[in-house]
Amino acid sequence: MVSGVSIQDGEHHGETSGDDVARLVQQALKGDLKAFEGLVSLFQRQANAVVYRLLNNVDDAMEVTQDAFVKAYDKLSTLSNPRQFGPWLMRIAGNLALNRRRARALRTTVPIDAGDEEERGSSIKDPSAYSPMQNACANEAQAAIAAALEDLPEIQRDALVMFSIGKVPQKDVAKALGCSVEAVKWHVFSARKKLKDKLAGYL
Amino acid sequence: MALDENTEFELTQYLDGQLKGARKRRLQRRLDQDPLLRQELARYGALEGNLAELGQVEFPDADCRLQRERIIASLERRSLLGKPARRLTILRPSFVFSAATAAAAIIAAVMLWPAFTSSESSGGAAKVELAVNVVLPEPPSSEVESVIVFRQLPQEESPPRVEQVLMQGESEVPSGTIIVSAGGTSPEEAAPWMFEFYEL
Numbered sequence: 090m091v092s093g094v095s096i097q098d099g100e101h102h103g104e105t106s107g108d109d110v111a112r113l114v115q116q117a118l119k120g121d122l123k124a125f126e127g128l129v130s131l132f133q134r135q136a137n138a139v140v141y142r143l144l145n146n147v148d149d150a151m152e153v154t155q156d157a158f159v160k161a162y163d164k165l166s167t168l169s170n171p172r173q174f175g176p177w178l179m180r181i182a183g184n185l186a187l188n189r190r191r192a193r194a195l196r197t198t199v200p201i202d203a204g205d206e207e208e209r210g211s212s213i214k215d216p217s218a219y220s221p222m223q224n225a226c227a228n229e230a231q232a233a234i235a236a237a238l239e240d241l242p243e244i245q246r247d248a249l250v251m252f253s254i255g256k257v258p259q260k261d262v263a264k265a266l267g268c269s270v271e272a273v274k275w276h277v278f279s280a281r282k283k284l285k286d287k288l289a290g291y292l
Numbered sequence: 293m294a295l296d297e298n299t300e301f302e303l304t305q306y307l308d309g310q311l312k313g314a315r316k317r318r319l320q321r322r323l324d325q326d327p328l329l330r331q332e333l334a335r336y337g338a339l340e341g342n343l344a345e346l347g348q349v350e351f352p353d354a355d356c357r358l359q360r361e362r363i364i365a366s367l368e369r370r371s372l373l374g375k376p377a378r379r380l381t382i383l384r385p386s387f388v389f390s391a392a393t394a395a396a397a398i399i400a401a402v403m404l405w406p407a408f409t410s411s412e413s414s415g416g417a418a419k420v421e422l423a424v425n426v427v428l429p430e431p432p433s434s435e436v437e438s439v440i441v442f443r444q445l446p447q448e449e450s451p452p453r454v455e456q457v458l459m460q461g462e463s464e465v466p467s468g469t470i471i472v473s474a475g476g477t478s479p480e481e482a483a484p485w486m487f488e489f490y491e492l
Binding site: 122125126129130133134135137138139141142151154155158159162230231234235238249253254255274275277278281282284285288289291292 | 359
C-alpha cells in the first residue's frame with residue numbers, strides 16, 4: 090500500500106475511486122512525494138496515450154508527459170476538485186503536447202540547407218518504428234482503431250483523443266483547440282462516425 | 293437503411309450523457325422500437341470502449357517505470373534545492389546509432405558523439421566507459437554542474453557511475469564531455485542510458 094491506495098511495485102492494479110485519487114492529491118499537497126508517485130502511476134499510461142496520439146512520437150510523448158506531471162505538481166493547489174485530477178492532468182498534458190507540436194511545426198519551417206531535407210524529414214519518428222499501439226494493442230480491433238485514428242483530419246483526431254481517450258471535458262478541449270464547445274462536439278462526432286464506418290467489421 | 297446524420301449525432305450525445313429532456317425521451321422511444329438504431333448505438337459504444345482501452349495499454353511497463361522514476365527524481369531534486377532546476381536537454385546515447393535520431397539531434401542543435409573509450413574485465417565484472425560529448429541546445433544562465441544518469445532496459449543491479457563531468461562553461465554555448473562506466477563490454481551494451489542536464 091502506498092498512501093492508502095493499492096499500488097504494488099509502483100504499478101497501479103485494479104480500479105481506483107475518485108476518493109482514492111482525492112486522498113492522494115491531498116497528501117501530495119502536503120509534500121508527500123509517495124502520494125504523488127501514486128498519482129503518476131494511476132494516470133501516466135493515459136497521459137502517455139493522449140500525448141502520443143497528439144504528437145505521433147514516442148520520445149516526445151514520454152517527455153511531454155513527464156513535464157505535464159511536474160507542472161501538475163506545481164499547480165496542484167489550484168485544482169479545485171481533487172477527484173478531477175485525471176481530467177485536469179490530461180488537459181495540462183494536452184496543452185503541452187499541442188504547444189510542442191506547434192513549436193515543432195515552426196521549427197521545421199525554418200530554412201535549413203537543402204542537403205538537410207532528408208534528415209529533417211526523418212527527425213519525426215515513423216510511429217511504426219516503435220509503435221506501442223502496434224506492439225501492445227490487446228487485440229486486432231484496437232490496432233485497427235489506432236491505425237484509423239492516424240488517418241483522421243488533425244482537428245478531429247485532437248478533439249477525439251482529448252475527449253474520448255483523455256476524458257478531458259469538452260469545454261477544456263475547446264480551450265486547448267481554440268474553438269467553441271459546439272465545434273468540439275461536432276469534431277468528436279465526425280471522428281467517431283468516420284471510425285465507426287471505417288471499422289464496421291470490428292465493432 | 294442508413295441513419296441520417298442528426299440521428300447519429302444524437303446517438304453519440306446520448307452515449308455521452310449529454311442528451312437531455314424531450315430529445316432524450318424521444319430518442320429512447322425510438323431505440324425501444326428500432327433494432328437498427330440499437331445496433332448503431334451498440335457500435336458507437338463498442339468504439340468508445342476500444343478508444344478508452346487505447347489509453348491504458350500502450351506503453352511498456354519498463355518505460356512507464358523509468359518515466360515515473362524521472363518524474364519523482366525531478367521533484368525530489370527541486371525540493372532539495374528549494375527552487376526549480378531548469379532542464380536543458382535530455383540525451384540518449386543509444387540514439388546516435390540511428391540515423392533518424394541523429395537528424396533530430398541536429399535540428400535541436402544538440403551535438404552528441406558518444407565514443408567508446410575503454411573496457412575492462414576485473415573480478416568477473418565487465419565495465420564499459422562511455423564518453424559522451426555534448427553541446428547544450430541553449431546557453432544556461434549559470435554553470436551546469438550536474439548530470440543525472442538514468443538507466444533504461446535492461447535493468448541492472450548496480451547503477452551507472454558518472455566518472456567525469458567536463459563541462460566548459462566559458463563559451464556562450466557550453467560544451468563538454470561526460471564519462472560514465474556501466475556494465476557491458478561494448479558501447480551498444482552501455483548505450484541504453486539517458487542523461488539529463490540541469491541548470492542549477
